[in-house]
Amino acid sequence: xxNRPIPYKIYLEENEMPKQWYNVRADMKxxxxxxxxxxxxxxxxxxxxxxxxxxxxxxxxLDEETPYFDIPEEIAGFYRMxxxxxxxxxxxxEKKLDTPAHIYYKFEGNNTSGSHKLNSAIAQAYYAKxxxxxxxxxxxxxGQWGTALSMACAYFDLDCxxxxxxxxxxxxxxxxxxxxxxxxxxTPSPSMDTEIGRKINAEFPGTTGSLGCAISExxxxxxxxxxxxxxxxxxxxQVLLHQSVIGLETxxxxxxxxxxxxxxxxxxxxxxxxxxxISPFAGEMLRGEAKYQLIAVEPxxxxxLTRGVYAYDFCDTGxxxxxxxxxxxxxxxxxxxxxxxxxxxxxxxxxxxxxYDQGLMEARSVEQTAVFEAAQTFARIEGILPAPExxxxxxxxxxxxxxxxxTGEHKTIVFGLTGTGxxxxxxxxxxxxxxxxxxxxxxxxxxRSLKNLPQV
Amino acid sequence: xxNRPIPYKIYLEENEMPKQWYNVRADMKxxxxxxxxxxxxxxxxxxxxxxxxxxxxxxxxLDEETPYFDIPEEIAGFYRMxxxxxxxxxxxxEKKLDTPAHIYYKFEGNNTSGSHKLNSAIAQAYYAKxxxxxxxxxxxxxGQWGTALSMACAYFDLDCxxxxxxxxxxxxxxxxxxxxxxxxxxTPSPSMDTEIGRKINAEFPGTTGSLGCAISExxxxxxxxxxxxxxxxxxxxQVLLHQSVIGLETxxxxxxxxxxxxxxxxxxxxxxxxxxxISPFAGEMLRGEAKYQLIAVEPxxxxxLTRGVYAYDFCDTGxxxxxxxxxxxxxxxxxxxxxxxxxxxxxxxxxxxxxYDQGLMEARSVEQTAVFEAAQTFARIEGILPAPExxxxxxxxxxxxxxxxxTGEHKTIVFGLTGTGxxxxxxxxxxxxxxxxxxxxxxxxxxRSLKNLPQV
Numbered sequence: 001x002x003n004r005p006i007p008y009k010i011y012l013e014e015n016e017m018p019k020q021w022y023n024v025r026a027d028m029k030x031x032x033x034x035x036x037x038x039x040x041x042x043x044x045x046x047x048x049x050x051x052x053x054x055x056x057x058x059x060x061x062l063d064e065e066t067p068y069f070d071i072p073e074e075i076a077g078f079y080r081m082x083x084x085x086x087x088x089x090x091x092x093x094e095k096k097l098d099t100p101a102h103i104y105y106k107f108e109g110n111n112t113s114g115s116h117k118l119n120s121a122i123a124q125a126y127y128a129k130x131x132x133x134x135x136x137x138x139x140x141x142x143g144q145w146g147t148a149l150s151m152a153c154a155y156f157d158l159d160c161x162x163x164x165x166x167x168x169x170x171x172x173x174x175x176x177x178x179x180x181x182x183x184x185x186x187t188p189s190p191s192m193d194t195e196i197g198r199k200i201n202a203e204f205p206g207t208t209g210s211l212g213c214a215i216s217e218x219x220x221x222x223x224x225x226x227x228x229x230x231x232x233x234x235x236x237x238q239v240l241l242h243q244s245v246i247g248l249e250t251x252x253x254x255x256x257x258x259x260x261x262x263x264x265x266x267x268x269x270x271x272x273x274x275x276x277x278i279s280p281f282a283g284e285m286l287r288g289e290a291k292y293q294l295i296a297v298e299p300x301x302x303x304x305l306t307r308g309v310y311a312y313d314f315c316d317t318g319x320x321x322x323x324x325x326x327x328x329x330x331x332x333x334x335x336x337x338x339x340x341x342x343x344x345x346x347x348x349x350x351x352x353x354x355x356y357d358q359g360l361m362e363a364r365s366v367e368q369t370a371v372f373e374a375a376q377t378f379a380r381i382e383g384i385l386p387a388p389e390x391x392x393x394x395x396x397x398x399x400x401x402x403x404x405x406x407t408g409e410h411k412t413i414v415f416g417l418t419g420t421g422x423x424x425x426x427x428x429x430x431x432x433x434x435x436x437x438x439x440x441x442x443x444x445x446x447x448r449s450l451k452n453l454p455q456v
Numbered sequence: 457x458x459n460r461p462i463p464y465k466i467y468l469e470e471n472e473m474p475k476q477w478y479n480v481r482a483d484m485k486x487x488x489x490x491x492x493x494x495x496x497x498x499x500x501x502x503x504x505x506x507x508x509x510x511x512x513x514x515x516x517x518l519d520e521e522t523p524y525f526d527i528p529e530e531i532a533g534f535y536r537m538x539x540x541x542x543x544x545x546x547x548x549x550e551k552k553l554d555t556p557a558h559i560y561y562k563f564e565g566n567n568t569s570g571s572h573k574l575n576s577a578i579a580q581a582y583y584a585k586x587x588x589x590x591x592x593x594x595x596x597x598x599g600q601w602g603t604a605l606s607m608a609c610a611y612f613d614l615d616c617x618x619x620x621x622x623x624x625x626x627x628x629x630x631x632x633x634x635x636x637x638x639x640x641x642x643t644p645s646p647s648m649d650t651e652i653g654r655k656i657n658a659e660f661p662g663t664t665g666s667l668g669c670a671i672s673e674x675x676x677x678x679x680x681x682x683x684x685x686x687x688x689x690x691x692x693x694q695v696l697l698h699q700s701v702i703g704l705e706t707x708x709x710x711x712x713x714x715x716x717x718x719x720x721x722x723x724x725x726x727x728x729x730x731x732x733x734i735s736p737f738a739g740e741m742l743r744g745e746a747k748y749q750l751i752a753v754e755p756x757x758x759x760x761l762t763r764g765v766y767a768y769d770f771c772d773t774g775x776x777x778x779x780x781x782x783x784x785x786x787x788x789x790x791x792x793x794x795x796x797x798x799x800x801x802x803x804x805x806x807x808x809x810x811x812y813d814q815g816l817m818e819a820r821s822v823e824q825t826a827v828f829e830a831a832q833t834f835a836r837i838e839g840i841l842p843a844p845e846x847x848x849x850x851x852x853x854x855x856x857x858x859x860x861x862x863t864g865e866h867k868t869i870v871f872g873l874t875g876t877g878x879x880x881x882x883x884x885x886x887x888x889x890x891x892x893x894x895x896x897x898x899x900x901x902x903x904r905s906l907k908n909l910p911q912v
Binding site: 007008009011013014077078080081082088091092110111112114151154155173174177178180181182183376379380381382383384385420422423425426428429431432 | 463464465467469470533534536537538544547548566567568570607610611629630633634636637638639832835836837838839840841876878879881882884885887888
């Protein structure tokens with residue numbers, strides 16, 4: 001243990017960086033329910049999953065018993081270029097809030113993809129390369145995942161085909177150009193390159209696309225090209241495994257200075273960042289070694305944990321992917337046009353859902369304008385312009401710190417700052433102009449959407 | 457000295473961070489020539505300068521003898537939020553180039569302003585606040601300096617008025633919104649708020665503005681509002697003093713691992729990054745303690761060091777600022793529309809000019825398409841998407857590493873990576889589309905521009 005005063009930023013030494021990823025399922029007595037084949041309603045087999053995903057990744061996806069997976073040296077080498085990410089003590093924010101709480105944030109935005117997505121993108125690209133594939137296909141909405149994957153593929157000299165929701169392709173030209181700079185082929189979806197794309201274009205001329213449609217095109221592109229597989233940036237167990245590097249680094253940094261957190265807060269869309277951040281802490285709780293308050297923060301406009309049900313549902317609107325048991329609002333649920341694109345998902349990672357259902361975690365929903373108010377406060381005092389997604393965690397961290405001010409408690413709050421908002425300035429403009437609103441779906445809306453759950 | 461293997465990123469501990477800035481003029485036997493009053497052609501006095509600049513900054517500007525200035529604790533506290541910046545060993549780039557050279561880069565882009573400009577912005581805002589001022593005014597072109605100053609002013613709760621060249625204001629809405637998020641008032645220049653702005657608007661209806669005009673408006677705004685001063689992000693000696701933090705950290709990091717660089721490379725616009733990076737090394741050379749190859753890299757489209765003359769000239773096109781002896785292409789020189797906006801300045805810092813004139817430094821000019829080729833290579837292999845300005849240094853670093861490959865020399869190359877290119881995606885788009893060209897001014901063009909030098 002290091003007895004020096006706690007610096008503003010705790011950086012691990014290279015030799016302190018995690019050498020293995022942690023699979024929290026190994027410590028769960030009750031495991032998440034298996035993925036089901038949407039046709040047979042039977043658990044997906046290794047063989048079935050291997051038609052879409054790389055083999056090594058399928059193994060990681062299905063393995064519920066192995067607690068640690070070695071991080072291959074090729075991936076560790078790439079991690080060393082942008083990791084360890086700093087665990088920052090928010091001294092300035094604490095002072096501004098005049099709170100007795102200690103606030104820390106794990107900042108994942110100091111890389112060109114601008115978010116934590118790179119942690120899994122580089123792993124998925126590596127296994128694809130190792131398997132001798134020519135390339136990978138994926139979809140992207142806001143563009144963070146597509147950017148991360150483009151960077152990873154450039155590094156391993158792998159072809160990268162990104163189906164980008166057409167309205168984002170047109171409204172976010174900068175994201176598109178970053179991907180192109182890294183050599184990716186970016187196609188607006190729906191395109192005329194795939195059968196499903198042509199079908200949708202014929203049916204809905206002039207459509208600006210959807211994430212569900214882009215997923216369907218990317219999966220089709222993987223299945224119809226020799227040497228290609230499909231990759232996904234969130235929700236899956238393999239992604240949470242790779243993202244455990246966030247939580248492992250956080251825990252090592254805290255332990256190094258003898259800091260015991262009271263609560264750990266993360267924003268939740270598909271659950272990849274949150275799952276990665278909390279998993280070593282949840283592991284300790286599952287093993288009965290420690291107790292933490294783990295908090296998932298979701299947008300009030302898309303409240304899968306706080307207002308959804310725990311049931312088997314489709315992962316995509318096109319209903320071609322396996323069924324997953326998760327907290328869901330129904331695959332037909334269409335979230336309002338929130339600016340936190342990365343959190344607009346109707347469901348939630350199966351692992352996060354199961355941890356929540358077991359009572360290891362709590363969840364809160366927050367409204368958009370309150371989130372941007374927190375984002376602006378944070379930017380002005382801590383310097384970093386946060387992504388709208390990350391700012392959901394900031395909102396709750398500030399609220400908790402202000403509660404401590406009232407009660408006089410010296411709680412230690414850790415939250416995940418998943419990324420930067422440099423490509424989200426339209427959202428900030430809307431807030432700066434006072435033109436941003438809030439939207440909370442009605443009970444009827446959610447009930448209606450949940451009527452379409454598959455019968456399992 | 458640390459005997460461990462050299463990590464990918466060398467981070468200093470907080471207690472190893474510089475506690476003082478270094479003033480290279482103190483070690484120069486022949487000093488840079490003084491600023492002259494454009495009316496009297498006599499050296500500017502402390503009193504004259506204090507009408508425009510903060511007093512403490514005027515002292516720093518005029519002091520040629522004091523080698524070290526203490527960094528006030530308030531500034532050091534802000535530095536600790538985003539500094540030390542990493543000195544990165546470019547292992548992956550070395551491998552890709554198959555060079556025996558060792559390449560390091562000092563990366564200044566890991567903060568929301570996206571560049572090194574914040575190092576001086578926070579110092580200038582601090583002194584303004586300490587002097588009891590209400591606010592500061594400045595101009596910005598591409599927007600890096602304006603963003604940095606907005607962040608600094610938000611931190612010290614100081615009013616910030618930015619005159620942004622109108623075409624940039626319209627073409628770079630994201631930069632504008634970042635500044636507004638930090639609470640700055642951003643006005644497109646020429647505006648109707650100032651006398652000079654109204655005059656220019658009347659004379660040239662529909663003009664999209666220029667940096668020279670924006671400077672004039674910002675200076676007028678500072679002079680006509682009680683409690684305001686004007687601040688500038690480059691060229692001045694005070695700015696190079698603050699930016700010495702880059703070079704000091706670099707030197708400490710190198711010394712920590714016993715690394716002796718052979719060459720140090722930086723891009724040069726007004727000279728703030730280059731001057732800051734090289735100053736401790738130039739200091740050693742001036743004191744006869746060491747020898748390095750120092751290289752300034754400028755765009756072929758705006759070659760002040762390589763094709764300009766060393767003479768007194770106006771610092772601004774409006775000719776309201778003091779005269780400075782520097783390498784210049786003439787204040788009427790209009791650089792072609794290069795994408796490296798931060799390097800489109802007709803002159804050069806007086807300190808850098810004098811060091812160059814004394815033969816302590818060499819200079820090279822590089823063409824835009826070659827720069828973007830280097831930028832793309834770097835991005836794909838080292839992960840970071842560099843700013844067009846910074847990529848000038850990358851180009852020469854790669855060229856030197858490739859020379860080492862031919863000769864078999866194991867040179868140690870250090871270059872300054874001043875910032876990221878996230879707000880420069882139109883430039884990358886132009887390169888990605890194969891639509892980017894090169895432009896080199898003719899001898900006649902430069903000779904014509906130099907005819908208007910003031911008679912001193």
